Amino acid sequence: MSIIKCPSCKERISDKAKICSHCQFSLVKGTGADGATQEQIASKAKLARMKKRYSLQMQAMSGLILFLAGIVIWYFVGEKGLTKTSHFMQLGAAALGAIWYLITRFRLLLFKKS
Numbered sequence: 001m002s003i004i005k006c007p008s009c010k011e012r013i014s015d016k017a018k019i020c021s022h023c024q025f026s027l028v029k030g031t032g033a034d035g036a037t038q039e040q041i042a043s044k045a046k047l048a049r050m051k052k053r054y055s056l057q058m059q060a061m062s063g064l065i066l067f068l069a070g071i072v073i074w075y076f077v078g079e080k081g082l083t084k085t086s087h088f089m090q091l092g093a094a095a096l097g098a099i100w101y102l103i104t105r106f107r108l109l110l111f112k113k114s
């Protein structure tokens with residue numbers, strides 16, 4: 001008995017296994033549990049990955065925009081032009097945007113490594 005990689009999910013499984021214990025990929029028929037072929041599973045996984053990456057990139061962009069908007073308002077309106085409440089809110093938005101952006105960048109980094 002030796003260990004091979006599942007062609008679908010790349011997890012390590014026994015070469016005696018008929019079905020991958022991780023993703024239910026059938027090694028006998030070469031199809032997934034729902035009858036999808038290896039190529040279909042691979043393209044599906046690739047698409048899901050692309051969507052996830054796109055979503056993370058959009059989130060990073062939103063954080064950056066929020067941060068920049070806070071800075072731009074602060075730059076053009078200045079502290080005097082704003083009431084205490086809106087000044088606080090605008091600073092909060094900028095801080096939130098910066099944190100959001102950094103967290104999402106970090107998540108993207110982890111995602112790309114995986």
Ligand SMILES: [Zn+2]
Pocket residue numbers: 006007008009010011020021022023024025
């Ligand atoms: Zn598998």
